[in-house]
Amino acid sequence: MKKLLVVSLVLILVFSLTLGSVSISFSQKKYKEAPMLAELVKQGKLPPVEQRLPEEPFVVGPGVLVDKNDLPNWEVGQYGGVFRSVCLNPDLDWNLRDAVMENLLCTPAFKTKPLMGNIAAEFKVSADNKIFTIRLRKGLKWSDGVPVTTDDVRFAYEDVLLNKDITPIFPSDYRGAGDPGGTPMKLKIVDKYTFRITFDKPYGRFLVVLGLGSRWATYHALLKPSHYLKQFHTKYTSIEKIRPYLKEYGYSDQEWWRLFLIKDVILWDICKESGIGRPTLGPWVRVDSPTNVMAFERNPYYYKVDTEGNQLPYVDRYESIIVTNPANLPMAILSGKVNLNRDMIDWDKVSLYRENEQKIGAKIDLNLMTHNAPIALFINYGNPDAVWRKVVNDVRFRKAINMSIDRKQLSDILYLGTGKPSRWFPSDYNLKEANRLLDEMGMSKRDAEGYRIGPDGKTFEFPIVYCVQGGYWERAVELLVEYIQKTGIKATMKMVTMNLMGEMQNANQIKATIDWLDDVNWPYIMYDYRPLSRTGWGSPLWNLYYATGGKEGEKPPEWIADLYKLDADARAINPSTQRAELFEKKFAKWIKENIPMFPLIGQAVDPMIVPSNLGNWARSGYASAAQFAAEQLFFK
Amino acid sequence: MLNYIIRRLSIMIPEIFLISIIAFIVIQLPPGDFLTTYIMRLQASGVAINQTIIDTLTRQYGLDRPIYVQYFMWMKNIILYGNFGTSFTWNMPVTEIIKERLPMTLIISIASLIFTWMVAFPIGIYSATHQYSPFDHFFTLLSFIGVSMPGFLLALVAIWFLYKYTGYAIIGLFSLEFLNQPWSFAKLADMLKNVWLPIIVIGIAGIAGLVRVIRAMMLDEIKKQYVTTARAKGLPEYKILFKYPLRVAVNPIISTIGWLLPSLVSGESIVAIVINLQTIGPALLTASLAQDMYLAGSIVFILGTLTVIGMFISDLLLAWLDPRIRYGDRQERGS
Numbered sequence: 001m002k003k004l005l006v007v008s009l010v011l012i013l014v015f016s017l018t019l020g021s022v023s024i025s026f027s028q029k030k031y032k033e034a035p036m037l038a039e040l041v042k043q044g045k046l047p048p049v050e051q052r053l054p055e056e057p058f059v060v061g062p063g064v065l066v067d068k069n070d071l072p073n074w075e076v077g078q079y080g081g082v083f084r085s086v087c088l089n090p091d092l093d094w095n096l097r098d099a100v101m102e103n104l105l106c107t108p109a110f111k112t113k114p115l116m117g118n119i120a121a122e123f124k125v126s127a128d129n130k131i132f133t134i135r136l137r138k139g140l141k142w143s144d145g146v147p148v149t150t151d152d153v154r155f156a157y158e159d160v161l162l163n164k165d166i167t168p169i170f171p172s173d174y175r176g177a178g179d180p181g182g183t184p185m186k187l188k189i190v191d192k193y194t195f196r197i198t199f200d201k202p203y204g205r206f207l208v209v210l211g212l213g214s215r216w217a218t219y220h221a222l223l224k225p226s227h228y229l230k231q232f233h234t235k236y237t238s239i240e241k242i243r244p245y246l247k248e249y250g251y252s253d254q255e256w257w258r259l260f261l262i263k264d265v266i267l268w269d270i271c272k273e274s275g276i277g278r279p280t281l282g283p284w285v286r287v288d289s290p291t292n293v294m295a296f297e298r299n300p301y302y303y304k305v306d307t308e309g310n311q312l313p314y315v316d317r318y319e320s321i322i323v324t325n326p327a328n329l330p331m332a333i334l335s336g337k338v339n340l341n342r343d344m345i346d347w348d349k350v351s352l353y354r355e356n357e358q359k360i361g362a363k364i365d366l367n368l369m370t371h372n373a374p375i376a377l378f379i380n381y382g383n384p385d386a387v388w389r390k391v392v393n394d395v396r397f398r399k400a401i402n403m404s405i406d407r408k409q410l411s412d413i414l415y416l417g418t419g420k421p422s423r424w425f426p427s428d429y430n431l432k433e434a435n436r437l438l439d440e441m442g443m444s445k446r447d448a449e450g451y452r453i454g455p456d457g458k459t460f461e462f463p464i465v466y467c468v469q470g471g472y473w474e475r476a477v478e479l480l481v482e483y484i485q486k487t488g489i490k491a492t493m494k495m496v497t498m499n500l501m502g503e504m505q506n507a508n509q510i511k512a513t514i515d516w517l518d519d520v521n522w523p524y525i526m527y528d529y530r531p532l533s534r535t536g537w538g539s540p541l542w543n544l545y546y547a548t549g550g551k552e553g554e555k556p557p558e559w560i561a562d563l564y565k566l567d568a569d570a571r572a573i574n575p576s577t578q579r580a581e582l583f584e585k586k587f588a589k590w591i592k593e594n595i596p597m598f599p600l601i602g603q604a605v606d607p608m609i610v611p612s613n614l615g616n617w618a619r620s621g622y623a624s625a626a627q628f629a630a631e632q633l634f635f636k
Numbered sequence: 637m638l639n640y641i642i643r644r645l646s647i648m649i650p651e652i653f654l655i656s657i658i659a660f661i662v663i664q665l666p667p668g669d670f671l672t673t674y675i676m677r678l679q680a681s682g683v684a685i686n687q688t689i690i691d692t693l694t695r696q697y698g699l700d701r702p703i704y705v706q707y708f709m710w711m712k713n714i715i716l717y718g719n720f721g722t723s724f725t726w727n728m729p730v731t732e733i734i735k736e737r738l739p740m741t742l743i744i745s746i747a748s749l750i751f752t753w754m755v756a757f758p759i760g761i762y763s764a765t766h767q768y769s770p771f772d773h774f775f776t777l778l779s780f781i782g783v784s785m786p787g788f789l790l791a792l793v794a795i796w797f798l799y800k801y802t803g804y805a806i807i808g809l810f811s812l813e814f815l816n817q818p819w820s821f822a823k824l825a826d827m828l829k830n831v832w833l834p835i836i837v838i839g840i841a842g843i844a845g846l847v848r849v850i851r852a853m854m855l856d857e858i859k860k861q862y863v864t865t866a867r868a869k870g871l872p873e874y875k876i877l878f879k880y881p882l883r884v885a886v887n888p889i890i891s892t893i894g895w896l897l898p899s900l901v902s903g904e905s906i907v908a909i910v911i912n913l914q915t916i917g918p919a920l921l922t923a924s925l926a927q928d929m930y931l932a933g934s935i936v937f938i939l940g941t942l943t944v945i946g947m948f949i950s951d952l953l954l955a956w957l958d959p960r961i962r963y964g965d966r967q968e969r970g971s
Contacts, residue, residue: 091726094681169692171688172688247717248729249729250719250720255698258696269727273728274728291736321807321808324922325909327792328807328910331807331912332807334799359803469680499668500666500667502668502673506672516680
């Protein structure tokens, strides 16, 4: 206890010292702002920029948001312009969401180092990875001008995370060691700007939750605009005053928390209309717009400036047109209504768009890569079928499947040859060896059609059930079926709707499928590879087993239990340390030995539409990372 | 007549009640629910989903309650407060979503309806009075093409032609620069630049069918003896046509008013989807795909109710317009 006290005292001392020096160095500087905001200041509708920025703004310069390797010619930009995207969902455009996301901590372009404060001015992790001390930027303000203080943190913790109505189950991300059965975190408010989170067990991976290496962590769970949300919370506002809102949504008095959850717009809801008026910390805020547009306008209180003191973002607006039908996408793009978009450019349309760049008024960028292996083939090792289990849990079978995939051809057909092999998975193509392994397993007998016979004396079937989430998925499965059939395994394919897919997964009826795979670009995060964590593989019963500490569900086979164990150990350590690299090696070994899944390729080019005069645009690296740093982009 | 109206009205209440149940059940028929799609979509966009998030969402959307409870809550709010619930996808009250889309929907539907009638009536009458003339053959051919060609195909082809030869791309009702502007003359002019295509495309299918109906009905009528008598009496030709046979010829059109009302609200959804109009049809489609049950259920329910009301109106109109129609009194039914 004493030790803790000393540590915290030293911390406070360090904080206050740095704070003093920073505020001195910036107080002489004059900040500049966008013309549209200067106009509002002149009209008296906004305070001057010096009062809107925190005492120590986040300074964006070369290599800060994107690595110098990927963006060697960072320059100071100019104000103005509108980014326009297009999307198919009426309520979410990933492009916009990624552009307005902010985390407590950050690293350049999703790398692991150097880890720095983002919304937080500073942070400190105790040596045992149990205590996280975070200091917010003094003078930081919500997008409506109200100061951000630790009271917002207290509110988020006490009144939301600990409120049984709003949060019936305390999220595992905020429990000791990130374990679903672990003890919930403890929060201590040190002063107006400093707070401390304590776990009972080492939890270095908590840095990932705070923002490192993960775009989607965001600040929302720990930092909420309490002044805005209190008006929907029964602890602060009487139910009589909340009732009119409840009526509008058709909720009863007891359901006030449903209204609260709608008003507390969290990360994936950020594009919805309920986001209008909710204070945020992002570079652009959701504004009112016609039904077929989602529009964001610059946040006058955004806390980042460039090296010359210009408040970011440079671009005034970011909007997205909603189209109902994928067939409308080419028309929307060709008519010049889109100038910044990732994800909506199908590979088979790239040449069409390239030819029409003049008409589109933007260019097709083919320099940046996807941040993950686009898709992978997954096997459910826990399907109730005993024969299936016996066969697929034999590592020779998995090796054979992996060797039957012709990745060079896959890349040529699906990604115009831009695919790179995975760093983690063996990807040699060897049909002969695949056949030998299968023979060795005792599956050498064939049926009348030439397909291999399983241990039960019947033809062994390998059914790939999938739903289409990307333009080329069907094609990919066709190729996979063709490859696997070459080994004599009777592979089949069946397309289902997203709904049915989810249902079948819950009922443990899937045997094999294809799904997105977040490749090992953040290698210490084995979590993503755990069955059903982010990728669609494994039995739901294992998850239950894991979540209930072995009381319910079903124990996974030994080799998968190893992964759970590895993941649990890795969660304890700080991902930006040497020890993490050790775990990375262990994980790589586990992957090589077991081949649990089959990525089609490692990475591919991520085709994007970008304005032809876009400044500060990366020339290499991840497409999503370049876009995540949208606040530094500008029109030349 | 009053008796008849009361009787018709009293049948409508159980009808509407049944429609509400069916609407709610139909939306839930496909496997899974809103969350299964929603969670897969979130996962696809990179969000790590764990059981905590799934449980919280299930509770937030009220999907943990049994279906009959969900239905009764929905009905209670509609009857007591006129509140159709909250759309899962939009996080907005359903009434607001419909309200936002209704004006544009009505403008397009009514305009295409007027367009249909303005074109179909003259052609139908002309074809009937000049049977087997070259123009009649020409219009017959055209209308057969119109009947057999799906509207969405026509829309796609029209969009492509327009883009290919003028470089003008129709995508939605407004150009980019007007999307965020308040209403003005310039915006109206901009809308007129785009709105004619959906009106014509939606109209054409209707025109073709209507021309055939009017032509057939008129042909039936003008061969009747009262027309010959009128002509013998020396009545002017226009009076002969418009006073008597035409009135009979509109009967089949009046009797389909029941379908007209719902089609005003969600007419030609497929065309609207192809041209990317923000009308109610596409909203229904998106909501059904996402199993956004309050939005989809409410639209289906409203459309069903409108059909019932439309049928009621068309029955009344027919009874008033055509004295030959009886009210189906008891003695007759007894026999």
